[in-house]
Structures are given as C-alpha cells and as structure tokens.
Amino acid sequence: MTPPVPPVPLVSHAATHDWLVPDWPVPAPVRALCTTRSGGVSAPPYDHLNLGHHVGDDPAAVQTNWAVLQRALDHGGAPVRAVYLRQVHGTAVQPLDARTPNGLDADACTTQAAGVACIVMVADCLPVLFTNRAGTQVAAAHAGWRGLSGGVLEATLRSLRAPVQADKALEAIRSESHTSESNRIDEKVSPGDVMAWLGPCIGPAAFEVGPEVREAFCAADPLAAAHFRPHGSAGKFMADLAALARQRLRAQGVTALYGNDSSPGWCTVANASRFFSYRRDNAVLGGSGRMAACIWLAG
Template identity: 35%
Template sequence: MKVHAATLSELDGIRHAFFTRDGGVSGGIYASLNSGVGSGDDAAHVAENRARMARDLNVDPARLITAFQIHSPNVVVAERPWTVATRPRADAIVTRTPGLAIGVSTADCGPLLFADAAARVIGAAHAGWRGAFSGVIEGTIAAMEKLGADRSRMTVALGPLIRKQNYEVSQNFVDEFLRAERDHARFFSPAARDGHAMFDLPGFIAWRLQRSGIGRFEDIGLCTYADPDRFYSYRRSVHRKEPDYGRHVNAIVLTDEVPASSAGPSG
C-alpha cells in the first residue's frame, strides 16, 4: 500500500508515506487506491481510498489535505483542514500544525516530502518539470524557513516518479532548459528518435535541492512508468491510449506527541 524513505522514517515525531496503487476500492484503470479527486473515477471510491490513506497516517480523513495543483511554484501554509471545494491553487504545502497530514498528488511528477524535525516544520511539494523549473522546490524551503525551519537541518525525500529511461522529450523542451542555463545540458541524453532527448527529472530535482543547501536528500529510486503493478503513470496511460489515469497521494504529518528532543527546556 505504501513505500517509505529511510531518512524520514528515522525522524522522531513524523509519519509519512508514498502510497502505491494497492489497497483501495477502485476498479478498472483506477485499480485500486486512486486518490484523484479530478479523475473520472467514482467519487465515493476516491473518498474511501483517501480515508484509508488517512487512517494509515493515523489522522481523520478530513485532516489529510492536498491542493488544487497547477504545475506552479506556488506554496501555501496550512494551519487547519480545507475541503476539496476550498482547496487553494498551489503545488506545495507547508505546516507546523500537528495532526494535519499534508500531501501532493502525482502520476509521474516528483513527490517531495520535507521535514525539519527539530523545528517541527514539514512540507510537501509536487515537482513536475514545470514546477521544479519555475522554483517550487526553493519556494517550499523558503516557506518552511518562515515557520522556523533551517534548511541545513532539512531532510528531503523524493518518491516514485518517471525516470530518465522512460521520459522522452522534444527538442523544444530541451531548448527551453538550455536558454535558462547552459548547465542544464547535463540532464539530457540522446533518444532513439531524432529531434528528441531523454530527460533526467530526478537528477534535475536533486540538483536543485542540493544547490539550495538542504541537509539530507534521499531518492528512493522507484519509477512510476516502469512499474504498472504498483504505480499509476500519466505517460504510460497516454501510450496505452487509456481515457484517464489514477493518482497517488504522497503525504507527511507531525504526530501530536512532541519528541523530548524537540520539546525545549522543562520548567
């Protein structure tokens, strides 16, 4: 039903999960743990799937929140739950509120979970190529620091996403990156088709993070496209000419219990 990052699992007072497609009630192309409120799946099935994920994180279903994602650098601070109808348009969420599970929805893009366990501040970012290119990673770090985090203490984990061997892009795509910075050439390699290249999205995300000065980074090394039994993939659905695709939730939550190391001096 889920996979974990070893580095985040080591942290006291934090739970997280990169949920797979297993363990839900949806059927057909959505089988089975589809969390996509914007998909064509039965809304009751999506609600039950999200409730199962919330229970796994030990929160009430209403306290597992995601944003209306628009492939942007926009970051919001969450202090309380919102509904599907009132969710903000953003691609990253940060919080210091215990018991509020913040998540991002993905189906090939890069899910990033952030934590400064000492400051009790967490974040979740949806880093597709547009978001990563336009600054969602740096924006998430800055928003966490405004809540008291320190980037040098941050642990950041990258969950399942499409990897270079399955991510073919056009020359126009490559040119856009090279116009921004010639050093971006390192993230492209020749494709079998003329006028195309293979793009290393996880490598690009890792580079942006490391350049930002975060403390620890872990890439769990899984590919959504290459593993249809465990993961949904937008690009795979297009290649198969399927009418829609499922979405994953990737979430992190501060536990209600403050670890002794984070509680501060006693009276």
C-alpha cells in the same frame, strides 16, 4: 538490473499495501508515506487505490479509497486531517493549518501544526517531502517539469525557513545581544537543516521531452544538461526528472537527500503493477489514477 524498491513498513496499512515509507533519519514527530496502486476499490483503469477526484473515476470508489488512506494516517496516534491541493503545475506554496480548506490552487504546502497532513498527488510527476531537522515543520511539493524548472522546490525551501527565521528574529529583537543573535539566525535556518525525500516518478528511460524542456532547465543552470540525453527522434531528449530535482536541491545547499535515485525501481512508467502513470496509461486505457505522498507531524 536494479531490484524494485522494497516497501519499508511503518504502519500496518503501509506494510500490507506495499506503500512506500521514507527511510530517513527524521525526528520522532515526523510521519510520512507514499501510496501505491494497492489497497483500494477502484475499477480499471484506476485500479485500485486511486485518490484523484478529477480523473473520471467513480466518486464513491474515490471516497472509499480516501477512507483507506485516512485510516493509515490515523493509525497509532491522534487523528490527522488530510489536506489536498488543486495542483496547477506552478510554484505557489500553501501554508496549512486545521482550518485550511481542500482544493486550493498550489503545488506545494507546508505546516507547523501537528495533526495536519501535507499531501501532493502524482502519477509521473515527482513528489518531494521535506522536514527540518528539529521536526517542527514539514512540507510537500509536486514537481512536474514545469513546476520544477519554474522553482517549486526553491519556493518550498523558502517557506520552510521563513517562519523559523521570523521567530528567531523576534527573539533577537528582545535579546540584549542583538548582533550576535542575528548572526546565529542564519545558522539555524540554513539549508543544511532541511531533509528531503524524493518519491517515485517517471524515470530517465521513459521521460521523452522536447528541446523546450531542456532549454527551460539549462537556462537556469547549464549543468542541468548532464541530465538529458539525445533520443532517436529528431530534437528529442530523455530527461532524468529525479536527478534534475536533486541537482536543484543541492544548488540550494540541501545535501540530506533520500529516496528516488533514478534507478528503475522508482519509475512509475516501468512498474505498472505498483504505480500509476498518466503517460503510460491515459492514451491506451483512457485514464490513470493518482497516488498520494503525505507528510505530517504527529500530535
């Protein structure tokens, strides 16, 4: 049996609370973490570090939990502004800066501003964190099956490359060697310049779906069928959400992929003491908390 995913300490709060810190070769300014259930004050079924404002938890407990996360974001550097979204299982990508309000409708966000944290919240859906190799822009995406099949990762990649491409295009216009510089633009904004980390999500042994889910993925890419296996229930399948995400990222040319490899230690359903799971807990316990995957540029 595959052992649980070990915590990788980066800041004291992450190490103390068994949070996940991506193990990837990012540039020095890039910081990232993914919370677990550990470290907060919420009562069951939201125990302990629920960060979801909308799930029925005591608002005072949620506020205290956010303070725990804020201390971790601020640890060892300049203050970081945490910006969270109202996730709607879509594909919209929200650019963030120091003035962006919380709660905008989007399922992904990106920033080039230091000290602004891109945050997505999950409890079975897949969080994906992105950075370019230069360490000048980061992004976070919330990928449930609807958003993933609809193209939220592809939209996030476009948002990562577009600002850089615009800057290089302006340089090209000012350059005497416009043609050769334009050719170099494509190299500098290629998918190979992007790294992605996949966080915990519902695993392939737990994610039972109907045929409409399989059809949604296979309509875009027939090779997606490899990540569904027939289940005992008539017409049902077991889906590998993380593998579907890896396939779609590779199809876009992103090969620097880290984190969730679909092994049991990454499954939110199977690891009840560490991860929240809406599918596991909502029907039985009446609710489930939310974890936060965060990425930011240090000031």
